[in-house]
Amino acid sequence: MxxxxxxxxxxxxxxxxxxxxRKKTRVFMEPGYVENFVQxxxxxxxxxxxxxFVVGGDGRFFNAEAIQTILKMAAANGAAKVxxxxxxxxxxxxxxNLIRKRGTDGGLILSASHNPGGIDADFGLKYNxxxxxxxxxxxxxxxxxxxxxxxxxxxxxxxxxxLSALGAATLDGMAVEIVDPVTxxxxxxxxxxxxxxxxxxxxxxxxxxxxxxxxxxxxxxTAILEGALxxxxxxxxxxxxxxxxxxxHPDPNxxxxxxxxxxxxxxxxxxxxxxxxxxxxxxxxLGKGIYVTPSDSLAVLTANAHLAPGYAKGLAGVARxxxxxxxxxxxxxxxxxxxxxxxxxxxxxxxxxxxxxxxICGEExxxxxxxxxxEKDGLWAVLLWLNVLAKRGESVAAIMQDHWQTxxxxxxxxxxxxxxxxxxxxxxMSDLRAGLADLSGQTYGALTVASADEFSYLDPVDGSESHxxxxxxxxxxxxxxxxxxxGTGTDGAxxxxxxxxxxxxxxxxxxxTQAALEPVRAAAYEIAGLARTGRTEPTVMT
Numbered sequence: 021m022x023x024x025x026x027x028x029x030x031x032x033x034x035x036x037x038x039x040x041x042r043k044k045t046r047v048f049m050e051p052g053y054v055e056n057f058v059q060x061x062x063x064x065x066x067x068x069x070x071x072x073f074v075v076g077g078d079g080r081f082f083n084a085e086a087i088q089t090i091l092k093m094a095a096a097n098g099a100a101k102v103x104x105x106x107x108x109x110x111x112x113x114x115x116x117n118l119i120r121k122r123g124t125d126g127g128l129i130l131s132a133s134h135n136p137g138g139i140d141a142d143f144g145l146k147y148n149x150x151x152x153x154x155x156x157x158x159x160x161x162x163x164x165x166x167x168x169x170x171x172x173x174x175x176x177x178x179x180x181x182x183l184s185a186l187g188a189a190t191l192d193g194m195a196v197e198i199v200d201p202v203t204x205x206x207x208x209x210x211x212x213x214x215x216x217x218x219x220x221x222x223x224x225x226x227x228x229x230x231x232x233x234x235x236x237x238x239x240x241x242t243a244i245l246e247g248a249l250x251x252x253x254x255x256x257x258x259x260x261x262x263x264x265x266x267x268x269h270p271d272p273n274x275x276x277x278x279x280x281x282x283x284x285x286x287x288x289x290x291x292x293x294x295x296x297x298x299x300x301x302x303x304x305x306l307g308k309g310i311y312v313t314p315s316d317s318l319a320v321l322t323a324n325a326h327l328a329p330g331y332a333k334g335l336a337g338v339a340r341x342x343x344x345x346x347x348x349x350x351x352x353x354x355x356x357x358x359x360x361x362x363x364x365x366x367x368x369x370x371x372x373x374x375x376x377x378x379x380i381c382g383e384e385x386x387x388x389x390x391x392x393x394x395e396k397d398g399l400w401a402v403l404l405w406l407n408v409l410a411k412r413g414e415s416v417a418a419i420m421q422d423h424w425q426t427x428x429x430x431x432x433x434x435x436x437x438x439x440x441x442x443x444x445x446x447x448x449m450s451d452l453r454a455g456l457a458d459l460s461g462q463t464y465g466a467l468t469v470a471s472a473d474e475f476s477y478l479d480p481v482d483g484s485e486s487h488x489x490x491x492x493x494x495x496x497x498x499x500x501x502x503x504x505x506x507g508t509g510t511d512g513a514x515x516x517x518x519x520x521x522x523x524x525x526x527x528x529x530x531x532x533t534q535a536a537l538e539p540v541r542a543a544a545y546e547i548a549g550l551a552r553t554g555r556t557e558p559t560v561m562t
Contacts, residue, residue, distance in 0.1 A: 023192065026052075028055070034056065036160040041144060042132050042144040056170055056173060059166075059170060063170075067098070068099040074110070074118045074124050074128075076104060076114075081139050083108050084107075087183070088180045093173065094194060104199070106199065107184060109201045115127050118199070133302070136269050152394035154366055156371075158484075202243045212392060213407045214329055218403070219249050226291050228291060229257055231293075232258050233296065234268060234270065242259050270298035274304075280293050292405070292409065300398050301389075313345075322355070323427075328407040337379065340359070340362070341365075342489060354427070364383060368479075388400075424529045430520055430523075431531065432521075433533055434519075436516055436560040437517070437550070439559070452503055464542065469496075474487075501518065501540055501543065519544060
């Protein structure tokens with residue numbers, strides 16, 4: 021069938037954020053919306069002609085239809101080949117692995133990550149470059165400029181491709197390869213981790229529950245945990261992907277994965293618990309009777325990564341997003357390796373990983389990963405924890421207490437104020453910015469401000485600069501509060517407030533987290549003037 025060239029005009033609001041373009045599903049379903057954005061991606065990368073791409077998504081509502089549109093547009097724009105996950109499914113880390121392993125020119129990943137799915141919920145689309153990572157700011161800026169100037173898009177009028185059958189197909193002369201979404205990813209995990217040791221731990225009676233949250237990681241966890249590693253059937257919960265994630269919220273935190281948390285906090289609960297999100301790039305870690313914050317998880321994995329075969333030679337460095345606690349920095353100092361602080365967004369880790377400056381990266385929003393791909397990887401983090409548990413022969417609680425006694429404890433929590441009016445969120449940040457110079461020396465309850473700034477980042481690899489990445493307030497004694505507006509929501513503004521209190525040697529390392537952080541929370545609430553929101557509590561605390 022011949023390609024069609026369709027006249028169009030710019031659509032407002034197609035600015036990619038830290039993880040691509042996210043909008044309500046019905047917005048993506050509007051005529052021309054996907055087509056405009058995909059054509060803008062192709063135009064921003066100097067065309068698709070002769071190129072090979074990976075395409076897949078988390079299976080949420082409209083995933084299958086959008087993939088068919090992308091395939092037809094790739095063919096019409098002259099792409100040589102597209103590699104697609106069977107049924108249109110690919111976790112984000114698995115897509116990153118395929119891009120790297122096959123040496124493709126990039127990939128289009130359909131997901132709104134941890135956001136809810138369904139016709140009245142959220143959808144997303146992002147472009148990943150040839151290293152497997154999210155498009156850097158230079159590329160997303162070009163995409164945005166093309167969305168503002170687009171006049172036409174190209175699309176084939178061929179029939180849909182049957183994505184249910186593995187193997188080769190064609191679409192208007194373009195090769196389409198439909199692959200098992202799990203196979204290549206599982207092979208990579210087997211290279212990195214001691215599957216024999218983990219298998220023996222399960223055989224000895226070790227118990228675990230993994231909540232896939234009706235999302236894309238279900239098939240991966242079932243194949244690897246219950247299949248390759250021999251965990252009993254039923255270890256994986258909610259393992260069948262659903263277009264609306266079982267009408268749940270696929271965000272692996274104590275609020276949205278409360279049934280799993282309750283299970284692990286019970287006296288007869290399993291030894292270990294974990295969860296992953298909509299597209300498989302985030303994780304939550306639990307032990308019997310204990311929740312491990314993402315910041316602490318990054319620090320523990322940094323300290324113990326050498327126990328896994330893939331990291332036995334040691335780490336080049338560790339990187340964390342600015343809002344993430346400094347726990348990993350303390351480990352890096354003892355290991356004698358570099359620690360990097362970057363803006364929020366996994367794309368900022370890409371240069372460090374490519375340059376060999378960092379091996380493990382993490383961010384407070386439950387994302388952890390390494391140089392094996394260029395995305396955060398939820399199941400990878402779970403498998404590294406299992407490797408550590410198998411080698412150390414201790415419980416999660418024992419490992420955490422040993423870690424805190426060695427490095428001190430960074431009490432840490434993120435408080436989200438969701439669905440604020442956009443103008444109110446902007447006003448909060450503007451007022452914070454305007455008052456920065458006057459904060460030093462001010463006292464709020466028991467805390468005195470030592471310094472305050474707005475975080476900027478100078479990339480040590482390419483020299484690029486990123487500004488206005490969040491307001492930081494440092495208190496005397498090691499406490500800190502950070503304020504930033506999230507770039508991943510689709511409804512109004514989400515203000516994230518990050519609270520941290522360091523407790524060193526001789527301090528109380530076993531306090532309840534929110535109680536330990538109450539002085540920081542009260543100070544942050546007053547500094548930001550959050551009473552104006554009419555809310556006395558955040559929407560979500562993690």
